[in-house]
Amino acid sequence: MGGIEIFANQYHAFVTLSAVMLLFFSCIYSTSGQDKLFTPIWLFFVGLILDLGANGIAVSASAAYNSGESIYFYVFAELLFSLASMLFMILSVISFALSNSAMLWGSLILGSLGILTVALFVFLVPDGDTINSMRQIFPLAGIISVAVGFWGQCGGRNKSGFIFAALIVTVMFSFILLRFVGVNISSAWYYTALSYVLLSFAFIMMKVDFLYQKTDRYKYEIEQYNQKIEEIIRLSPFPIIISRLGDDKIVLANNNAIKLFGINPQELERYKFKDFFADMDNRHLLNERLETEREVQDFEVLIKTPYSDVPFWLLASANVIDYNYELVLYTAFQDITSRKNRETLLQNQATRDPLTSVYNRRYFEDEVAKRISIAKQQHQPYSVLMLDADHFKNVNDTYGHKIGDKVLIELAAKTERALRDHDIVARYGGEEFVVFLPDIKATQGAIVAERLRQSIERIVVYSDNKQEVRFTVSIGVSSSDISDNVDTLIKTADAALYKAKNNGRNRVEVFTTQDLSGFSEEHNHNVGKNSQHPVFEKENSEEVSLIDDSPLKSENLYPPKGEHDDEMS
Numbered sequence: 001m002g003g004i005e006i007f008a009n010q011y012h013a014f015v016t017l018s019a020v021m022l023l024f025f026s027c028i029y030s031t032s033g034q035d036k037l038f039t040p041i042w043l044f045f046v047g048l049i050l051d052l053g054a055n056g057i058a059v060s061a062s063a064a065y066n067s068g069e070s071i072y073f074y075v076f077a078e079l080l081f082s083l084a085s086m087l088f089m090i091l092s093v094i095s096f097a098l099s100n101s102a103m104l105w106g107s108l109i110l111g112s113l114g115i116l117t118v119a120l121f122v123f124l125v126p127d128g129d130t131i132n133s134m135r136q137i138f139p140l141a142g143i144i145s146v147a148v149g150f151w152g153q154c155g156g157r158n159k160s161g162f163i164f165a166a167l168i169v170t171v172m173f174s175f176i177l178l179r180f181v182g183v184n185i186s187s188a189w190y191y192t193a194l195s196y197v198l199l200s201f202a203f204i205m206m207k208v209d210f211l212y213q214k215t216d217r218y219k220y221e222i223e224q225y226n227q228k229i230e231e232i233i234r235l236s237p238f239p240i241i242i243s244r245l246g247d248d249k250i251v252l253a254n255n256n257a258i259k260l261f262g263i264n265p266q267e268l269e270r271y272k273f274k275d276f277f278a279d280m281d282n283r284h285l286l287n288e289r290l291e292t293e294r295e296v297q298d299f300e301v302l303i304k305t306p307y308s309d310v311p312f313w314l315l316a317s318a319n320v321i322d323y324n325y326e327l328v329l330y331t332a333f334q335d336i337t338s339r340k341n342r343e344t345l346l347q348n349q350a351t352r353d354p355l356t357s358v359y360n361r362r363y364f365e366d367e368v369a370k371r372i373s374i375a376k377q378q379h380q381p382y383s384v385l386m387l388d389a390d391h392f393k394n395v396n397d398t399y400g401h402k403i404g405d406k407v408l409i410e411l412a413a414k415t416e417r418a419l420r421d422h423d424i425v426a427r428y429g430g431e432e433f434v435v436f437l438p439d440i441k442a443t444q445g446a447i448v449a450e451r452l453r454q455s456i457e458r459i460v461v462y463s464d465n466k467q468e469v470r471f472t473v474s475i476g477v478s479s480s481d482i483s484d485n486v487d488t489l490i491k492t493a494d495a496a497l498y499k500a501k502n503n504g505r506n507r508v509e510v511f512t513t514q515d516l517s518g519f520s521e522e523h524n525h526n527v528g529k530n531s532q533h534p535v536f537e538k539e540n541s542e543e544v545s546l547i548d549d550s551p552l553k554s555e556n557l558y559p560p561k562g563e564h565d566d567e568m569s
Helices: 010-031 035-066 072-094 100-124 128-152 160-180 191-235 255-261 265-270 280-293 337-351 361-378 392-399 401-418 442-457 486-502 515-528 563-568
Strands: 240-244 250-253 295-305 308-323 326-335 382-389 424-429 432-438 473-479 508-510
Touching: 010 035, 010 191, 035 072, 035 128, 035 191, 072 128, 128 160, 160 191, 191 240, 191 308, 240 255, 250 255, 250 265, 255 326, 280 295, 280 308, 308 337, 337 361, 361 382, 361 424, 361 432, 361 486, 382 392, 382 401, 382 442, 382 486, 392 401, 401 424, 401 432, 401 442, 432 442, 432 486, 442 473, 442 508, 473 486, 486 508, 486 515
Parallel strands: 473 508
Antiparallel strands: 240 250, 240 326, 295 308, 308 326, 382 432, 382 473, 424 432
């Protein structure tokens, strides 16, 4: 292609070989990781090297001819190199469309025919004109096939490398064609080296084009993937929200989520996912699990909306996924508010008194035992109050059990309202209520009890015939000075209550450390007589329901109807 003039002196040869090395390294770079470019570029490179070798053999043949040696084998070798160069260039073009096996069989057939033709005109029927024609036709056929192949790859986007290579090869074809028609261009020896350098850049551009094509393909695949996600989200019967991990802004929500969360779809990105959490601790726990697992299933969240102050429960399943070239949180929801309401109802039924809605005895004893354990560790005081409605039997006998129930309801409600949120109020049985006051000493407990007694004294309940029903309570106080055992605290508070009853009712009495010795002696004395202090009479007895007058077998705490009322009231 370049002619024998590139070997005319060492300078020409050095420049040309340097260009070949540059082309070699560009082939390595451009074909690394590019399967589609690997075969055609390396076949074309080998074709160019074989053509360069054919020119080198032609120089040796000329030297042998000048010295009078036989040049048949030189000419045969030169034509074989030129034929091989043509075949490799043709294979370079058809490698874009044919399989490797088809290329192998095609090259074997064409090569065999070419070798027979060369041998025929060199050894059997020597013809100098035909040989000279072959010297021009083989490179011409090879380079024109490459030019056609490169131009054929120029359609579509990101084809600048193929266009540049096609232009370079077309110019190379023009030089060979001029030489074939007899134009003398021997002075332009450098065009071969220049062509190699330009092809190096073209090959690098081809790789860049393929990288852009791969990027476009990935973009298309991501767009298709996102479209599928959006379609799945749109058709999902569950509310689904996609929010960015970076700034927590919502980028996608289906119609069910828009309705559930009260989102304006026209202003989607002004919402942040965290703004819908009613409990931020709940949100932090979800984030912690996502950081470690990237996927969370069946996570209960308490949600609020911008248009309602009433939170509701949802069951969330969240995954971290790629969406629109960024990491997002894909969260699907299921409304479990009715289920949580049922759970709350069942829990209340298990822990609260059905009449007054304050806690029941079982919850009080379990919870207070835990609170006392914590208070002991922190060296904090506590007090227990025992309240009993005075002359409650008279209320029931005079106005009926319905009004008696109203009295108990008002008594419990007033007690809860008068105390702190972290105090515990429970119905202990019948008309008795028990209160746990954390961080309250005995003296402070007595003050709280007195204020509570005064508040209850002002309560008015109206009977069915609009008569005013007023009532009072007696209160006993025990504290951490007495015991750290729940049962003992309740019994000693009840002992103080019994004392308040004996001292005239509607008053507060405190169980002190001085009362302990007398309390123990009296208890032991009564046990020996097979009788009991009123504190212990409530054990192994039945509580009477104020709703239907039937004994509650599950809590044998109080004597049958009338016994304790007669004594205490």
